[in-house]
Amino acid sequence: MTNTIIKNKKALFDFNVEDQIEAGISLRGWEVKSLRDNRGNIKESYAILRNNEVFLIGAHFSPLRNANITDESEATRTRKLLLKKKEIAKLNGYISQKGYTLIPISLYWKNGKVKLKLGLAKGRKKHDKRHLIKERDWKREQERLAKKTLLRK
Numbered sequence: 001m002t003n004t005i006i007k008n009k010k011a012l013f014d015f016n017v018e019d020q021i022e023a024g025i026s027l028r029g030w031e032v033k034s035l036r037d038n039r040g041n042i043k044e045s046y047a048i049l050r051n052n053e054v055f056l057i058g059a060h061f062s063p064l065r066n067a068n069i070t071d072e073s074e075a076t077r078t079r080k081l082l083l084k085k086k087e088i089a090k091l092n093g094y095i096s097q098k099g100y101t102l103i104p105i106s107l108y109w110k111n112g113k114v115k116l117k118l119g120l121a122k123g124r125k126k127h128d129k130r131h132l133i134k135e136r137d138w139k140r141e142q143e144r145l146a147k148k149t150l151l152r153k
Contacts (some may be wrong), residue, residue: 005035005107005114008042013129015121021091023054023116024082025107031061031130035114039064040107047081047102047118048094055082056104081116094120135142 011017023058029037034040045058063075083091087105094100105117 001053004070005109006040006042007106009106010043011103011119013132014124014126015101015119017103018106019094019120019122021083021087021118022110023118025056025114025116027061027114028082032114034061034064037064038128039055042070042104042107042140045104046130047104049088049095049102052085052092053086053100054083054088054091054118055079056081057102059060073143081118091120098150099123111113129149 026081039062041060041062045056045060047054047056058076060076089103092141095102099122101121101123103119103121105119107114107116
């Protein structure tokens with residue numbers, strides 16, 4: 001059994017992640033229940049630093065049918081991330097540099113609590129993405145060729 005709830009594969013393709021940090025996330029009860037049911041999406045989300053606090057913006061947690069949610073904007077509300085002061089200061093130093101951003105990489109369970117893996121990343125250029133695709137295709141082709149040679153023997 002894996003503890004991972006959601007992975008953000010698109011972020012790993014669009015960004016070059018240089019550092020990763022684990023953060024707690026402030027959730028309401030119905031959000032935790034919907035995450036237990038794998039009803040979350042962090043694909044288009046990002047994190048920002050505001051007043052020495054870190055917030056997750058754009059994450060969507062779909063409410064369960066029996067949840068008492070009257071406002072649909074609750075599903076995409078801004079959520080506070082729980083980090084230590086030293087970690088926030090470190091992130092603030094990197095973000096103030098040009099080109100760095102905070103992106104969520106994955107949501108997972110740890111000791112019964114939801115944790116978010118944040119990546120300190122720089123955006124990839126178009127030619128870098130093309131190179132990554134070519135590299136991935138070449139590795140896949142090598143694996144196919146290796147399987148063929150093993151089956152022939």
